[in-house]
Amino acid sequence: MLLVESECGNEREFSEYCAKLLEQYTGPENISIDRLNNVIAYIGDRTKKKIMLTAHLDELSMIVTGITDEGFVNVYRVGGVDRRTLLSAEVTVAGNDGIICSTPPHLTKPGEGNKVPEYKNIYIDLGLKADEVKKRVKIGDRVRIKAPVTELLNGRFASKALDNKLCCFAILTALRKLKKLIAHKELDCCIVVMFASEEEVGSRGATVGTYGIEPDEALVLDVTFAKQADAPGHGLGEGAVIEFSSFFDRKLMKAVDKAAKDRGIKHQYEANGAAYGTDADTIPVIGNGVRTGLISIPVRYMHTPVEVGDMDDVESAADILAAYLRTYEIGGEE
Ligand SMILES: [Zn+2]
Missing domain, CATH: 3.40.630.10 (Zn peptidases)
Structure with a gap:
């Protein structure tokens, strides 16, 4: 299920x-x-x-709102997604595997290291050039977060x-x-x-x-x-x-x-x-x-x-x- x-x-x-x-x-x-x-x-x-x-x-999920000239995919939340959990997550966009970009800690501006970016600054990397991304992904496509079902001890589980x-x-x-x-x-x-x-x-x-x-x-x-x-x-x-x-x-x-x-x-x-x-x-x-x-x-x-x-x-x-x-x-x- x-x-x-x-x-x-x-x-x-x-x-x-x-x-x-x-x-x-x-x-x-x-x-x-x-x-x-x-x-x-x-x-x-x-x-x-x-x-x-x-x-x-x-x-909960996300929806594609745009594709940048460099081929990164912009998204927005559908429902109350916890934005703090998104960076470096694995996703699929219209069936294509991707990851959510994350700025290396070395490159964040002073005072911004612990801040969670707004959706306008959250991007998905599919590993493809812009023209190829635009062929495969359209605005309005849905984004699925990949997450395993993990059995914990004591009849508990995470998913x-x-x-x-x-x-x-x-x-x-x-x-x-x-x-x-x-x-x-x-x-x-x-x-x-x-x-x-x-x-x-x-x-x-x-x-x-x-x-x-x-x-x-x-x-x-x-x-x-x-x-x-x-x-x-x-x-x-x-x-x-x-x-x-x-x-x-x-x-x-x-x-x-x-x-x-x-x-x-x-x-x-x-x-x-x-x-x-x-x-x-x-x-x-x-x-x-x-x-x-x-x-x-x-x-x-x-x-x-x-x-x-x-x-x-x-x-x-x-x-x-x-x-x-x-x-x-x-x-x-x-
Ligand atoms: Zn509920």
């Missing part, structure tokens, strides 16, 4: 990949990819209460785009846990999965997708900050974070919290006044309104190519989703 690219606004390849993964839960006639590359899957009887599980599937593929994976894991109930039609609700596009540039996919689905409830999954050496945050590996905000439906979040507690699933809490900067800000006010809540997975070094996550937190998020959906089990305990 981490190896299929999904740059914001150009997610089609990853959307198709995710749509395939959903086929084991519902017929292909219930899975679609819309014009904005949202993946939408209806699992269960559509006349029942629609509970949407959603995570954005797009990732780009854990924001938000980790949450897409958590939703798929929740479905796997509910597979029997889904197959035997034992849930008194319709699960609607939406993997939403273009979150990193302003929740554009979620806006369009939710409008069409008209869900009764939405549970949004996104990443939040894990504590790191130089910054505060949630405990990594200490469970998914149940979020409270004036934007969210308090009854829904209390029910989610109760489901987690009843089944002894480890979790953490966070409360915020209003906006969180996720699709959960937008979804509550679409159409006639959607009862919405947010569950977060902590990651370190957000918006870099080495975001660090912990499998225990993914498992916790999936367990919480599954526990909440099990409260709709026909003839179940509740």
Whole structure:
């Protein structure tokens, strides 16, 4: 999953990949990819209460803005790329390997050695002369940062785009846990999965997708900050974070919290006044309104190519989703 690219606004390849993964839960006639590359899957009887599980599937990237007379490629960010991580990174531009230029420390002007250049001074070197670069690369082409997936000790791992593929994976894991109930039609609700596009540039996919689905409830999954050496945050590996905000439906979040507690699933809490900067800000006010809540997975070094996550937190998020959906089990305990 981490190896299929999904740059914001150009997610089609990853959307198709995710749509395939959903086929084991519902017929292909219930899975679609819309014009904005949202993946939408209806699992269960559509006349029942629609509970949407959603995570954005797009990732940060860059876009070509120009080519210099010397053949260096100018770029600008798509989403909140951490510019500090760019210098000397390996990239591909329209399928061509390249690197991002970096001024040797010996040649930086006094006082400028530690400064991160603005985008107008960030260039990609493809190793080619200008006329050759112009044949292969066009303005508007997308730039992919090459970054390996690194397994760390203790069930932890580093990769780009854990924001938000980790949450897409958590939703798929929740479905796997509910597979029997889904197959035997034992849930008194319709699960609607939406993997939403273009979150990193302003929740554009979620806006369009939710409008069409008209869900009764939405549970949004996104990443939040894990504590790191130089910054505060949630405990990594200490469970998914149940979020409270004036934007969210308090009854829904209390029910989610109760489901987690009843089944002894480890979790953490966070409360915020209003906006969180996720699709959960937008979804509550679409159409006639959607009862919405947010569950977060902590990651370190957000918006870099080495975001660090912990499998225990993914498992916790999936367990919480599954526990909440099990409260709709026909003839179940509740
Ligand atoms: Zn995100």
